[in-house]
Amino acid sequence: MSTHDVHPEPLHLAVALDGAGWHPAAWREPGARSRELFTAAYWADVAAIAERGLLDFVTIEDSLVLQSNDPFADRADERTDQVRGRLDAVLVAASIAPLTRHIGLVPTVTTTHTEPFHTSKSLATLDHVSRGRGGWRVQAGGANGEAGHFGRRVLPSLGSDYATDPKASAALRARFDEAADHVEVVRRLWDSWEDDAEIRDVETGRFIDRDKLHYIDFEGEHFSVRGPSITPRPPQGQPVVAALAHQTIPYELAARSTDVVFVTPHDDEHARSILAEVRDAEARVEQDRLPLKVFADLVVVIGASAAAAQERRRRLDEVAGAPFTSDALIVTGTAAELAELLRRWQDIGYAGFRLRPAVITDDLTAIVDDLVPELQAAGRFRTAYAEGTLRERLGLPATANRYAVTTPV
Amino acid sequence: MTHQPKQVILGAHFPGVNNTTVWSDPASGSHIDFSSFTHFARTAERGRFDFLFLAEGLRLREQRGQIHDLDVVGRPDTFTVLAALAAATDHVGLAGTINTTFNEPYEVARQFASLDHLSAGRAAWNVVTSSDAFTGENFRRGGFLPYSERYERAEEFITVARELWDSWSPGAILAEGGQFLSDQTAGAFEHHGKHFDIAGRFTVPRSPQGHPVILQAGDSSDGREFAARTADAIFSRHSTAEAGRAFCRDVKDRLARYGRRPGDLKILPAATVVVGDTDAQAEERAAEVRRQQVSPQTAILLLEQVWNRDLSGYDPDGPLPTIDPLVSETTSIVRGRARHVGDALAEAARYRAIAEGKGLTIRELIIELTGRQTFVGSPTTVARALEESVATDVSDGFILVPHLTPGGLDEVVDRVVPLLQERGVLRRDYHEGATLRDHLGLPAARPAAEWREKAIGVSAVDGAPARETA
Numbered sequence: 001m002s003t004h005d006v007h008p009e010p011l012h013l014a015v016a017l018d019g020a021g022w023h024p025a026a027w028r029e030p031g032a033r034s035r036e037l038f039t040a041a042y043w044a045d046v047a048a049i050a051e052r053g054l055l056d057f058v059t060i061e062d063s064l065v066l067q068s069n070d071p072f073a074d075r076a077d078e079r080t081d082q083v084r085g086r087l088d089a090v091l092v093a094a095s096i097a098p099l100t101r102h103i104g105l106v107p108t109v110t111t112t113h114t115e116p117f118h119t120s121k122s123l124a125t126l127d128h129v130s131r132g133r134g135g136w137r138v139q140a141g142g143a144n145g146e147a148g149h150f151g152r153r154v155l156p157s158l159g160s161d162y163a164t165d166p167k168a169s170a171a172l173r174a175r176f177d178e179a180a181d182h183v184e185v186v187r188r189l190w191d192s193w194e195d196d197a198e199i200r201d202v203e204t205g206r207f208i209d210r211d212k213l214h215y216i217d218f219e220g221e222h223f224s225v226r227g228p229s230i231t232p233r234p235p236q237g238q239p240v241v242a243a244l245a246h247q248t249i250p251y252e253l254a255a256r257s258t259d260v261v262f263v264t265p266h267d268d269e270h271a272r273s274i275l276a277e278v279r280d281a282e283a284r285v286e287q288d289r290l291p292l293k294v295f296a297d298l299v300v301v302i303g304a305s306a307a308a309a310q311e312r313r314r315r316l317d318e319v320a321g322a323p324f325t326s327d328a329l330i331v332t333g334t335a336a337e338l339a340e341l342l343r344r345w346q347d348i349g350y351a352g353f354r355l356r357p358a359v360i361t362d363d364l365t366a367i368v369d370d371l372v373p374e375l376q377a378a379g380r381f382r383t384a385y386a387e388g389t390l391r392e393r394l395g396l397p398a399t400a401n402r403y404a405v406t407t408p409v
Numbered sequence: 410m411t412h413q414p415k416q417v418i419l420g421a422h423f424p425g426v427n428n429t430t431v432w433s434d435p436a437s438g439s440h441i442d443f444s445s446f447t448h449f450a451r452t453a454e455r456g457r458f459d460f461l462f463l464a465e466g467l468r469l470r471e472q473r474g475q476i477h478d479l480d481v482v483g484r485p486d487t488f489t490v491l492a493a494l495a496a497a498t499d500h501v502g503l504a505g506t507i508n509t510t511f512n513e514p515y516e517v518a519r520q521f522a523s524l525d526h527l528s529a530g531r532a533a534w535n536v537v538t539s540s541d542a543f544t545g546e547n548f549r550r551g552g553f554l555p556y557s558e559r560y561e562r563a564e565e566f567i568t569v570a571r572e573l574w575d576s577w578s579p580g581a582i583l584a585e586g587g588q589f590l591s592d593q594t595a596g597a598f599e600h601h602g603k604h605f606d607i608a609g610r611f612t613v614p615r616s617p618q619g620h621p622v623i624l625q626a627g628d629s630s631d632g633r634e635f636a637a638r639t640a641d642a643i644f645s646r647h648s649t650a651e652a653g654r655a656f657c658r659d660v661k662d663r664l665a666r667y668g669r670r671p672g673d674l675k676i677l678p679a680a681t682v683v684v685g686d687t688d689a690q691a692e693e694r695a696a697e698v699r700r701q702q703v704s705p706q707t708a709i710l711l712l713e714q715v716w717n718r719d720l721s722g723y724d725p726d727g728p729l730p731t732i733d734p735l736v737s738e739t740t741s742i743v744r745g746r747a748r749h750v751g752d753a754l755a756e757a758a759r760y761r762a763i764a765e766g767k768g769l770t771i772r773e774l775i776i777e778l779t780g781r782q783t784f785v786g787s788p789t790t791v792a793r794a795l796e797e798s799v800a801t802d803v804s805d806g807f808i809l810v811p812h813l814t815p816g817g818l819d820e821v822v823d824r825v826v827p828l829l830q831e832r833g834v835l836r837r838d839y840h841e842g843a844t845l846r847d848h849l850g851l852p853a854a855r856p857a858a859e860w861r862e863k864a865i866g867v868s869a870v871d872g873a874p875a876r877e878t879a
Contacts, residue, residue, distance in 0.1 A: 027584065027589055028587070034584040034589070035582070035584045038526045038582075038613075038614055039526065039527075039529075040495060040496060040526070040527045040528070040529070043527075044496065063612070064515070064516075064519075064612070065609065065610065065612070066596055066609075066610040066611075066612050075609065075610070076596075076609075076610045078593035078594060079590075079593070080583075080588050080589060080590040080591070080592070080593050081587050081588060081589060082589055083589050084589060084590055084595060084596070085577070085582070085595070085596070085612055085613060085614045086612050086613070087522075087523040087526055087527065087613060088488075088519050088520050088523035088613075090488070090489060090492075091488060091489065091492035091520060091523045091524055091527060092492075092523070092527065094488075094489045094490075094492035094493040094496075095492045095493060095495050095496045095527045096496070097443075097493050097496070098443070098447070098493050098496045098497045099496050113513070113516075114516065115511065115512075115548050115549060117467070117511075117547045117548055118486075118512070121485070121486040121489075122486040122488065122489045124485070124486070125485040125486035125489035125490060126489055128441055128442070128443060128485055129443040129485075129489065129493040131443070145609050145610070148607060148608050148609045149515040149607055149608075149609045150513050150515060150607065151605055151606045151607040152513070193483065198482075198483075200432055200433070202433045204706070205433075205479050205704040205705060205706030205707065206478045206479060206706075207432055207478055207479065207480060207481055207482055208476075208478045208482045208483075209478070210475055210476040210478045213469070213476055213482075222549060223548075223549030224546070224549075225546075225547055225548070225549075226468075226546035226547055227547065228469060228476075230466060230467060230468070230469060230483060230484055231441075231483060231484065231485050231486060232441050232483045319587075
């Protein structure tokens with residue numbers, strides 16, 4: 001395979017933002033700004049760097065439980081040597097919106113406890129304040145401590161045995177079915193106003209044409225929602241919906257409900273097999289929807305040389321007191337090596353990549369200053385932002401409003 | 410030494426979805442586009458206001474079973490707009506209405522703490538409750554709360570939120586040496602109550618204000634007691650001198666029993682301002698605004714709310730209906746809006762008396778009865794009235810409700826604010842790094858445990874001692 005071919009479509013590049021970065025010792029790096037993680041200035045600066053690199057979007061991690069080393073534990077651990085605490089991701093994204101112009105903003109919102117009505121209007125509003133750059137990373141409420149923060153429901157615990165134990169698997173499926181319902185309600189509410197519902201007709205005294213507002217009348221096992229939304233249809237119509245998925249049930253959720261799926265291949269072979277699984281899941285759910293844009297998630301530790309990257313990683317691991325592990329492949333190397341991997345996987349069929357910087361202030365900067373030029377030189381990445389919404393940038397066409405009555409020609 | 414006069418607190422209410430907001434005026438802009446919010450917020454900040462204010466409603470209003478279409482309809486999400494405005498402004502407080510019935514304390518506490526961080530200490534929460542099943546149809550919880558439990562749930566909600574805000578000590582984040590946290594249980598909380606039985610770890614570190622400013626709008630005796638026991642400020646309705654003073658006195662008198670001083674609770678009535686070059690010109694403009702606020706269709710609609718029946722066949726420029734209102738305990742043609750007509754027959758009789766006495770048509774009568782404008786006059790007249798109201802304890806300030814989006818505040822800021830500054834009753838500049846609590850002259854956030862302790866011995870519902878002590 002030649003690396004000089006100009007690929008017909010550029011790849012998409014996103015960055016996943018969380019605290020000081022994805023390495024547990026990230027906050028201890030001298031430039032990590034670890035005392036500023038809860039300030040607007042930190043997030044604004046990080047977003048500005050990402051936008052300087054012409055990236056498609058940033059995701060912002062969130063959870064309704066405190067970070068913990070064991071995601072399946074019933075309560076958060078009591079470690080004091082890692083970053084703990086987060087700000088609400090939608091609000092962080094909203095605070096970034098007025099300070100940026102192009103970059104997409106994709107916060108995490110969990111589905112198990114939050115009201116779909118609130119989710120819908122807050123994400124619609126993110127799309128309004130960012131003028132069409134909003135998205136949503138759906139997270140099917142997973143952490144076991146969550147329910148105790150709400151006190152409304154007792155949920156079966158999810159364990160790491162979800163793939164093998166039938167009971168655990170059923171619990172997982174129920175959680176994801178509810179997430180699919182949640183997304184469905186959110187999507188219907190986004191469409192519950194037609195784009196031209198506001199008429200301001202002084203003659204008849206009417207501000208809106210009420211025939212262009214729609215009840216959604218969703219009835220599900222866990223909730224029913226009448227609608228319409230209180231918030232008019234967002235600029236994108238349907239803001240971009242994404243999910244991180246590691247196995248069959250989440251792949252199916254992604255196929256049913258989302259536009260973009262983040263997956264975690266560990267090598268070329270795995271990259272191929274995951275892609276096949278995702279396409280299978282899409283075929284099974286038979287959703288009338290465009291094929292998913294499949295993004296590979298990669299943790300990145302970038303260095304000026306391979307040795308420098310290895311040395312960074314070794315030093316970070318040493319400070320952390322344990323080798324760094326992740327659900328995603330950890331790529332430790334130069335920007336050129338990383339670019340080569342991205343090109344290879346793009347050729348396998350990946351639309352893009354969500355990079356998780358090991359240390360935001362270091363690795364995001366390396367992504368922007370080193371990786372992006374490598375990709376641009378190979379003709380695989382944009383050299384300027386085009387005007388347009390996040391959907392348009394990702395090649396997702398505008399969606400028709402499901403409630404609009406089209407007049408036959 | 411010169412004595413500093415009592416300062417006028419100013420809030421700016423983004424125009425809402427009632428007929429007082431005039432959308433038919435050519436100057437009326439979008440109620441959704443973010444540029445309207447930035448214009449409004451920056452104008453308030455330019456005018457050195459204490460805060461801006463967003464209202465909220467969680468279901469579109471209906472009348473006669475159809476979505477109400479005569480007023481502005483639709484609005485963005487309160488939290489999301491306020492967070493975006495935090496980035497578009499530097500000093501002005503950011504207040505939003507959030508309902509306690511259709512939210513959970515863990516989420517609301519997270520969102521307000523996040524907003525307080527992102528705005529460097531400018532967040533405020535107007536706590537409202539709801540008991541209506543109509544709005545509940547949009548939520549999984551549903552509208553099941555009996556009326557009597559609204560305040561009870563709201564009070565426990567605030568208590569829990571405060572416990573969550575206190576769950577991270579101010580020094581919990583060390584970020585030094587190998588320790589990010591100084592406390593391995595940062596965020597740990599436990600609350601076992603009637604409405605909320607929850608425990609775990611809160612995710613947001615302590616925010617700059619500790620607790621956002623708490624506003625409330627209660628007016629009944631229960632509501633006043635609730636505010637005295639829990640709020641930092643009251644968004645009241647009494648803007649006239651006598652009613653305002655009586656309300657102010659009544660509420661502030663209630664504070665001592667909770668260990669609070671009169672300055673710890675600010676009284677902020679809603680008010681409107683119409684300015685003109687002269688008082689006479691302002692009066693003319695005010696009359697025109699009142700007319701714009703009541704379109705012919707709106708006149709009929711507001712009349713229907715009293716008559717409780719379909720009056721769409723009536724001419725707004727004609728006389729009142731001769732038929733009587735439909736009196737019904739159970740059915741109301743209006744849904745999703747709090748408007749209580751006590752005795753409809755008596756109310757109709759009053760309407761007829763006024764209409765006949767003054768020879769008014771339906772529309773003229775509705776304008777006469779619903780047009781409420783607080784301060785009308787030249788800039789000097791308005792500035793003097795604002796200053797005097799505050800100086801004579803009608804209130805501690807006002808929340809101004811303009812009738813136009815987004816420019817409705819412009820004239821007040823350009824023409825009245827400089828006069829207030831000259832009179833020494835409004836800051837010329839914000840103090841660098843000041844939080845909203847600082848703007849308002851409120852004490853530092855009182856710990857949840859202290860609020861709870863001071864409320865002991867006083868029943869949660871009627872303000873009477875819960876039990877006699879021997």
